[in-house]
Amino acid sequence: MAVLELRRISKSFGAIRALEAVDLTIGGGEVIGLMGDNGAGKSTLVKIIAGNFPPTSGAMLIDGAEVHFSKPIEARRRGIEIVYQDLALCDNLTAAANVFLGREVKRWFGPIRYLDHKSMYDRTAEIFSELKSETRPRDVVRRMSGGQRQAVAIARTRLSDPKLVLMDEPTAAISVRQVAEVLDLIRRLKETGHAVVLISHRMPDVFAVCERVAVLRRGRKVADKPITDSSPEEVTALITGALHEA
Amino acid sequence: MTESAERRTADVSDVTGQQSEGGLQRIVNTQPFWVLVALIIICIFMGTISDTFLSERNLFTTTRNFAFMAIVALGMTTVIVTGGIDLSVGSVMGLSGIMAGITLAAGYPLWFGLGACLLSAMAAGAVNGFIIAYFRMSPFVVTLGMLAIARSLALVVSNNRMFYEFGPDQPLFLAIGGGRTFGLANPVWALIVLTLIFMWLYRYSTWGRYVFAIGGNYEAAKLSGVPVERVIVSVYVVSSLMAGIASFLMVGWLGSVTNALGQTYELQVIAATVIGGANLMGGSGYAIGAPIGAALVEVIRNSLLLAGVDPYWQGTFLGGFIILAVLLERIRGRRSE
Numbered sequence: 001m002a003v004l005e006l007r008r009i010s011k012s013f014g015a016i017r018a019l020e021a022v023d024l025t026i027g028g029g030e031v032i033g034l035m036g037d038n039g040a041g042k043s044t045l046v047k048i049i050a051g052n053f054p055p056t057s058g059a060m061l062i063d064g065a066e067v068h069f070s071k072p073i074e075a076r077r078r079g080i081e082i083v084y085q086d087l088a089l090c091d092n093l094t095a096a097a098n099v100f101l102g103r104e105v106k107r108w109f110g111p112i113r114y115l116d117h118k119s120m121y122d123r124t125a126e127i128f129s130e131l132k133s134e135t136r137p138r139d140v141v142r143r144m145s146g147g148q149r150q151a152v153a154i155a156r157t158r159l160s161d162p163k164l165v166l167m168d169e170p171t172a173a174i175s176v177r178q179v180a181e182v183l184d185l186i187r188r189l190k191e192t193g194h195a196v197v198l199i200s201h202r203m204p205d206v207f208a209v210c211e212r213v214a215v216l217r218r219g220r221k222v223a224d225k226p227i228t229d230s231s232p233e234e235v236t237a238l239i240t241g242a243l244h245e246a
Numbered sequence: 247m248t249e250s251a252e253r254r255t256a257d258v259s260d261v262t263g264q265q266s267e268g269g270l271q272r273i274v275n276t277q278p279f280w281v282l283v284a285l286i287i288i289c290i291f292m293g294t295i296s297d298t299f300l301s302e303r304n305l306f307t308t309t310r311n312f313a314f315m316a317i318v319a320l321g322m323t324t325v326i327v328t329g330g331i332d333l334s335v336g337s338v339m340g341l342s343g344i345m346a347g348i349t350l351a352a353g354y355p356l357w358f359g360l361g362a363c364l365l366s367a368m369a370a371g372a373v374n375g376f377i378i379a380y381f382r383m384s385p386f387v388v389t390l391g392m393l394a395i396a397r398s399l400a401l402v403v404s405n406n407r408m409f410y411e412f413g414p415d416q417p418l419f420l421a422i423g424g425g426r427t428f429g430l431a432n433p434v435w436a437l438i439v440l441t442l443i444f445m446w447l448y449r450y451s452t453w454g455r456y457v458f459a460i461g462g463n464y465e466a467a468k469l470s471g472v473p474v475e476r477v478i479v480s481v482y483v484v485s486s487l488m489a490g491i492a493s494f495l496m497v498g499w500l501g502s503v504t505n506a507l508g509q510t511y512e513l514q515v516i517a518a519t520v521i522g523g524a525n526l527m528g529g530s531g532y533a534i535g536a537p538i539g540a541a542l543v544e545v546i547r548n549s550l551l552l553a554g555v556d557p558y559w560q561g562t563f564l565g566g567f568i569i570l571a572v573l574l575e576r577i578r579g580r581r582s583e
Contacts, residue, residue, distance in 0.1 A: 090462030092529035102471035
C-alpha cells in the first residue's frame with residue numbers, strides 16, 4: 001500500500017494557482033525525486049505534505065486513510081518528517097540537543113523531572129553510527145560543516161522511525177564531498193525501509209539515488225516515471241518546457 | 247573500499263579542528279570566567295590601596311548591594327537568552343514594592359504582602375510576555391511601555407505617599423530584607439539559592455532547553471514543536487518575578503518604600519547581565535554570569551566612591567561598561583567564526 005497518496009491536490013494563493021490537480025503516490029521504502037524550476041510548485045507541495053498549510057482542494061491519504069493537517073506537528077505524528085532547506089537547526093545547541101528538540105528524554109527524581117542528557121547523547125551517537133556519520137553528539141552545531149549539519153537534520157528524522165522523509169534541497173549549499181555524504185545518508189534511509197522524497201535542483205543527485213522522478217512545471221505534474229526509463233536530458237527538457245509531457 | 251576509507255580519514259581530520267572541549271577548557275572559554283578574573287584583580291588592587299575596601303563592613307555592604315541587582319539579572323539573563331530584553335524591571339520593582347508596602351501598612355500579614363508584591367510583578371510580566379509572544383511585537387517597545395505604565399501605576403496606587411510602617415509583621419519583614427544569617431546578608435543567601443536554581447533550570451529542565459532553543463533559532467524551535475509562545479510569556483513572568491523578589495527584600499532592607507524604588511535600575515541590571523556574558527542577539531548566557539556581572543558593576547561603583555571620584559560620574563562608567571561588554575562580545579564572536 002502507498003505510504004502517501006496525493007489525489008488531485010490544488011492550491012491557490014489569491015489569483016495565483018500554485019498547484020493544479022497534482023497526483024502523487026509514494027510506496028514504502030521508495031526514493032522519489034521531485035524536480036522542477038523555481039516557482040514550479042515544489043515548495044508549495046512540500047509545505048502541504050508537511051502540514052504548513054492545507055490544500056485548496058484534493059485529498060491526502062496516509063496508509064490509505066485520509067488526513068488533514070493544520071500544523072507541522074500533526075504531520076510528524078503521522079510519520080512524516082521534514083528536512084528543511086535551511087535545516088531548521090539551533091546553532092547554539094549541541095547535535096544531541098537539536099536531534100531531541102521538542103522530544104527531550106526526561107527522568108524523574110521524586111517529583112522533579114529533569115533532562116536525561118546521557119541517554120540523549122547515547123541515542124544520538126547510535127543514530128550517527130547507523131548513518132555512518134562522523135558527527136559527534138556533544139559538538140555544537142555552530143562549528144559544524146554543511147555535511148555534518150545535514151547529518152544532524154537527518155538524524156532528527158530518525159528519532160521517530162518515520163514512514164516518509166521529505167528533503168527540501170538538502171544538497172543546495174554544500175561542498176562536493178559533503179554532497180556525497182548526504183547521498184549516502186539518503187541511501188541509508190532507503191536501506192532501513194524509509195520512503196524519501198528528494199526535492200532537488202541537482203540532476204546528478206536525483207539520478208544517483210532515486211528510483212523514480214516526478215517533474216512539476218507551473219503547478220502541474222508533467223512526468224512521473226522510473227529513473228531507468230528517463231534521462232537527465234529528458235528531465236531537463238521537461239523542467240524547461242521544451243518537452244511538454246512524458 | 248579504499249575510497250570510502252580515505253574519505254573516513256578525511257572526516258576525522260576535519261573533525262579534530264572542532265573538538266568539543268573538556269570541562270576546564272569549556273569554563274575558561276566563557277565570559278563569566280574572565281569577568282571573575284577581572285573582578286578578583288580589581289579586588290586585590292583595591293585591597294592594597296584602600297584600607298576600607300576589604301574591611302568586613304565594606305564587603306558586607308557590597309555583597310548585599312549587588313545581590314539585589316544580581317537577582318533581577320538572573321531573570322534578565324533568561325529574557326536576553328531568548329533574544330528579548332526587559333526594560334520594565336525597575337518600574338516593576340517600584341510597583342511591586344508599593345504593593346508590599348501598602349498591604350503591610352494596612353495591617354495585612356507578611357504572607358499577604360509578599361503575595362501582593364509577587365503577583366503584581368508577575369501580572370506586569372504576563373502582560374509583557376503575552377503581547378510580545380502573541381502579537382509578535384518588539385520586546386524593546388513593549389517593555390518600554392511597561393516601564394512607563396508600572397511606574398505610573400505605582401504612583402496611582404501609592405498616591406505619592408511613602409510607606410514606612412509595615413503593620414504587625416514589621417520586625418520580621420525588616421529582618422528578612424535587612425538582617426544577616428551566618429555573616430552574610432539575607433539577600434545574598436536569596437541570590438545564592440536562586441542562582442543555583444537557575445543553573446539547574448538552564449542545564450536540566452526542558453524549559454531551560456527551550457529558552458536557549460528559541461534564542462538560537464525561533465523558527466526551528468517552533469517547527470520542532472516547542473511551545474514558543476508559552477515559553478516567551480513565562481520568561482517575562484520570571485523576569486518580573488525576580489524584580490518582585492528583589493523589591494520585597496529591598497523594601498525590608500530600606501525600611502521604607504516610595505514609588506521611586508528601582509528607578510533606572512534596569513540600566514544596572516542590563517549592564518550586569520551583558521557583562522556576565524549574555525549575548526543581546528540571543529542564544530547564549532550564563533546563570534552564574536548574573537551574580538558575577540552584578541558583582542563587577544557594584545565593585546567598580548564602590549571602588550570609584552572609595553577612590554573619591556565624584557558619584558556624578560557613575561552613569562558614565564556604567565554606560566561605558568555596557569558598550570565595552572557588547573563590543574568585546576562582538577569581537578569574540580567574529581574570531582570564533
